[in-house]
Amino acid sequence: MLDIDKLEGNIKKNMLENCYILLGTDEELIKEQIQQIIEKALDPSFVDLNLIKFDGMKFSGEAFRDSCETLPFLSDKKVVLVYRANFLKDLNDSDSKKAFEICKxxxxxxxxxxxxxxxxxxxxxxxxxxNRVKKLEKHSLVVKADRLKGERLYKKVEDRFNSQGKDIGKIELKYFCEKVENNTHIIYSEIDKLINFTEDRNITKGDIDAMLPYKSENDIFDLVDYIADKKSERAIGLMNELLYKGENIIYILTMIERQFKLLFRVKLNKHQTTDSVVKDLKLPPFICDRLIKQSRKFKLKQLKGCIELCLATEKTLKSTTLDKKTELELMIINTVII
Known part of the structure; x- marks a missing residue:
C-alpha cells in the first residue's frame, strides 16, 4: 500500500498502473490525485471520450462491463473511474457483494x-x-490518502495561495494551517474567502481570526454544553453546522464520545484542580479548565450512560446502512434525556 507522496512520485515519473484503489478521509485530496493520474494517462483532446465515470452508490454492472470492453477512441488507454465505491467495504448486502464480484x-x-x-x-x-481490498492488493495499487500534516500541509496551502495570485507570509501561513480544519475542501474554501476579504493588502493574523470559523473541538464543547443544558434542538443544530463545514458523521460521533470520556476521567479525579487534571489528561491548562467546568454539569452515572450510548451508536453506524445523520440525531436526543 502506497501513501500520497509515493503515488505523486510515481505519477511524475510516468509510472502508471493498470488499476488503482484509493481510500482515505479527505475526498478532495483523493480527487486531486486521481486528476493527476488522468492527466498523465489521457490526451487532453480526447478526455471526454476516454474517461468514463460511475457512481459507486448507483453501480451498474452491465454498463461497467461495456465500458471496460469498449476500445478507447484515438488513444492507447481509456480511464474507467468508479467514485464512492462503497462496495469495496466489507458490507453484507447483496447489491454490494454483486458489485464487488463484477469489479473484482x-x-x-x-x-x-x-x-x-x-x-x-x-x-x-x-x-x-x-478485507475486500486486501484481496485485490496483488492486482491493483492501493493508496491510502491520509490528511496532510506539517511541511507537506504548509507547502500545499502556500501553493494554493500562490496559484490564486496571493502571497502569504510564513508566520501567517503556519497560523492559518493551525486554525483551519484539516480538510482539503474546507481549506480551499477558506483560502478563497480570505483572498477576497484582504483584496490587495497583505494577510494578517487578524484577518485569519476574522474569517475562519472556530475549530470543531470548540464546537464539540458547545454541543456537549447544550446536551448538559437539555437543549437538544441547539445541539442538533450545531451538529448540522459541523456537517455543513464538511466534517464526517463518524468523526463528529468520535469527538463527542471522546469529550464524554474526558469528562468521565475529570469526574473521577479526586482533586479536580487544573494541575491534577493536566497531569492526568496531558492536555493544555485552558482545555482542562473548560473540562472541569463542564464536568460539573453532569453526574458520573450520566456520563457513563452517554459513553455507552455513543459506543452503541458507533456500532450501529458501522454495521448497517441506516441513515447516519438520523441515527446521530437520535443519539443526541437520548443523551439529553439520560
Whole structure:
C-alpha cells in the first residue's frame, strides 16, 4: 500500500498502473490525485471520450462491463473511474457483494486498453482497510490518502495561495494551517474567502481570526454544553453546522464520545484542580479548565450512560446502512434525556 507522496512520485515519473484503489478521509485530496493520474494517462483532446465515470452508490454492472470492453477512441488507454465505491467495504448486502464480484473480475484481469480507478471514503482515520481490498492488493495499487500534516500541509496551502495570485507570509501561513480544519475542501474554501476579504493588502493574523470559523473541538464543547443544558434542538443544530463545514458523521460521533470520556476521567479525579487534571489528561491548562467546568454539569452515572450510548451508536453506524445523520440525531436526543 502506497501513501500520497509515493503515488505523486510515481505519477511524475510516468509510472502508471493498470488499476488503482484509493481510500482515505479527505475526498478532495483523493480527487486531486486521481486528476493527476488522468492527466498523465489521457490526451487532453480526447478526455471526454476516454474517461468514463460511475457512481459507486448507483453501480451498474452491465454498463461497467461495456465500458471496460469498449476500445478507447484515438488513444492507447481509456480511464474507467468508479467514485464512492462503497462496495469495496466489507458490507453484507447483496447489491454490494454483486458489485464487488463484477469489479473484482476486471481488477484481477484488467484489459490492456483500460486504466481502472476506484475510491471510497473512510469514516474516520481509525477505519482499517477492508478485507475486500486486501484481496485485490496483488492486482491493483492501493493508496491510502491520509490528511496532510506539517511541511507537506504548509507547502500545499502556500501553493494554493500562490496559484490564486496571493502571497502569504510564513508566520501567517503556519497560523492559518493551525486554525483551519484539516480538510482539503474546507481549506480551499477558506483560502478563497480570505483572498477576497484582504483584496490587495497583505494577510494578517487578524484577518485569519476574522474569517475562519472556530475549530470543531470548540464546537464539540458547545454541543456537549447544550446536551448538559437539555437543549437538544441547539445541539442538533450545531451538529448540522459541523456537517455543513464538511466534517464526517463518524468523526463528529468520535469527538463527542471522546469529550464524554474526558469528562468521565475529570469526574473521577479526586482533586479536580487544573494541575491534577493536566497531569492526568496531558492536555493544555485552558482545555482542562473548560473540562472541569463542564464536568460539573453532569453526574458520573450520566456520563457513563452517554459513553455507552455513543459506543452503541458507533456500532450501529458501522454495521448497517441506516441513515447516519438520523441515527446521530437520535443519539443526541437520548443523551439529553439520560
Amino acid at each position: 473480475e476486471y481488477i484481477e484481469s484488467t484489459p490492456n486498453h483500460c486504466l481502472l480507478i476506484f475510491y471510497y471514503i473512510l469514516e474516520d482515520k481509525r477505519e482499517k482497510i477492508s
